[in-house]
Amino acid sequence: MPHLNPLEKSHSRRKFLGTSALGVMGFGATNISRAVDKSSTGRPKKSVIYVFLSGGLGQQDSFDMKPTAPDNIRGEFLPISTATPGLQICEHLPMLAQRSERWSLVRSLSHTYNEHSQGHMVMLSGQSKLPTGFDPSRPKPTDHPSMAAIIGALLPDSGSLPPAIVLPERLIHRTGRVVPGQFAGVMGAHREPHFLAASRFNALTYGAWPEFGFHHQRGGELDKSLKFQTPILAPPKGIDATRSDRRLQLLEQIGGVRPLLDQLHETDALERYQSRAITMLSDPKMRELFNVTDAPAEDLDRYGRNTFGWSLMLANRLTREGVGYVQVNLGNNETWDTHGNMYPNLKNYLLPPFDASLSALLDDLHNEGRLDDTLVIVAGEFGRTPKISLLPSAYALPGRDHWGAVQTMLIAGGGVSGGQVLGSTDKHGGYPTSDKQTPDNFAATIYKTLGFSRNAHWYDLSNRPIPLFNGEPIPLG
Template structure:
């Protein structure tokens, strides 16, 4: 449990043990376990003096590490073994060399800010993903693990959820402030159905600040719905852990809720400590999400114009990006959209660039261009910050079949909207796209920039698992020159 800086750290006597709660509650409301419902008793954070530039963030996370040389930092003058098989295409931004396989994005670069100099030294997918999504290095040593832990740093989305839940005068909302689409990262990865990559969770802040996560399955172990055509039956975005069992109607669910409420009332008479209060708050939130008409409406893609859905791409990544826009439009503040690695055909392109050319870049091209155009058409671009990136780049020198290995010292990030200047390039790389020449940007800098755009003070401090004050960003500087 955590308290905000300034409160005394919690003691063992104000907690419900896992065994006690599980013995009492069985499987819990809607299948939620204690790990899903226990949260800290928190006090409201101090009000930030920052004026928000954006209401919401859509974070398009291209897991696996897209190559800088095949996306937003082409080097046509480099030696053949480095420049790769793709050539740059004309775009609307001077000095930007963008891949020929991103033609729609090339047509909207006057709406984008391309950072060419993202850099860090955690050359690993799980650790890099944690670093990018939290602004903090993963505490697990390089190569020491793959899965999220309760000691991880909270994601930017989780901190946003925390701040919104504890904002002075905040009222319960039918929709979450933080959502993750279309699955938790790792769910569809081929080699382990139990893999949960770190970086997107509440971590030591508490499971109560995890994002609402939807649940999409795939046809087979080798299937990759992220870029193949999907049917509407496959795109039913149910809430992870809150889908109703077959034969359970909302009426039956309401009767079950009444029984659970009676049990909780009795339990609270026995013990009034903070753990029970936290459990009750999360139980109410789960109930609200499961029965909310606003949630069901936002997650129903069939209400969208079919032509618009076609433009986004009728694949899992395109439709999840459209879903992110729907959630933001409904009031969610932070939405992460994963382009996960399902079957080896992913941005982690060790073997060749064939899938990058045929599947990945076209899917990204449709989704990113459509999102920016859609937000602009709806008058939402100025108030929505779009961030699109991976956790690393690829080695400058390719193998014989144009596969590239991990390379975290240089990779791009694309920003749009949310007060960001349009049609600009930030930072320069060397002739081989290996290292930044100027204006290197760390994950800490990026996190500070995103928090600043949302009006969240990046110097805000929380108490960690030991009750020690820690800043939500340690050492990062917001890139103020990116804002108009």
């Protein structure tokens, strides 16, 4: 963990807990009032749900289909019409097709990286350039901070809940590689995002388990040992999750949680999580809020009784309660990394739960009158290659490889009108041909939605001010 600078050393660990999380690194109340536009309640006027498809969804097989391209480009799926005249998407997204008046597409989001960790870094931090000394095999304290970390530092608290939450799990590859880009980096360990660890890391099953659990090579699989359980606010990286989970036992030991937490004085960062966990568990409404697996049957039918459905249902509940930013990682182990067996896996295990859960989220936001105040963005770390390929040593059927040059992003709500398409790609869906957008513009769109001023800054561990905006918001009205 990076050494604390003199400013931070002057705060005792107890004083650290007693100080506003916004004041420790120079974010006093005056600075925040200028940085973000708030309602009279102190909450941001709008919220953001970032649905992150780790692994990378192919644009040609979802939202930018090329039906007139050669066989080895267009693929097996057929396009279907949406409720918007002239707009077509994949046949395996029928529910979203019916709701196209609620969402729009950006078909020209582009960066230069074709490796997973690099793509995660730029798409989770919203910065197109990799940090100095970047290591794709592990997070480093010199990394860019994630948007979740920055927003968590800049937004005011929303009562019992953190202002920014990542769920249902940290992004960890099946090999045990912790994916960089998710953490606080140069902001310091005490600024790590709040990870709501509802789903424990597993190295076997991918996708929306248990209903749609699968393996990229073997097809459908069900691991009955997996559980979706909340709330468990995970400690920062470097704190052993198994050890802290065993001590905390948040659900089973509410009455005795304070003395258990008091035993864990290992870092200031962990104390931050302790304090938040105690605050959350002191509110009797929190248990009901997080208990999505026991939601009414009609809601579970709409969202799906699986990790995709539970996660997006929880994201809706959290933003309803005032959380400003929720990042939803749809898929462990880089689930959307469809190098092979792509078409049966997308058709049978990935697109159906994605279609249902995202449609249910948009329905609820619309029906509750909150869609205009909640921006929903769907993207991955990159798109996939125009040309279909086969790796016969690993897969029986073909797929597509990594492709940072372009991906399609879905945007809904937050004041954005539905039924729009911004940007275009060439005839093979390989490169932007108009309105090219970058991760910096993507991040600027999120920051603008949350009401941050264009001259807002975040601060690194040395208390240096870093401009929040590095790009222009994507021009969708």
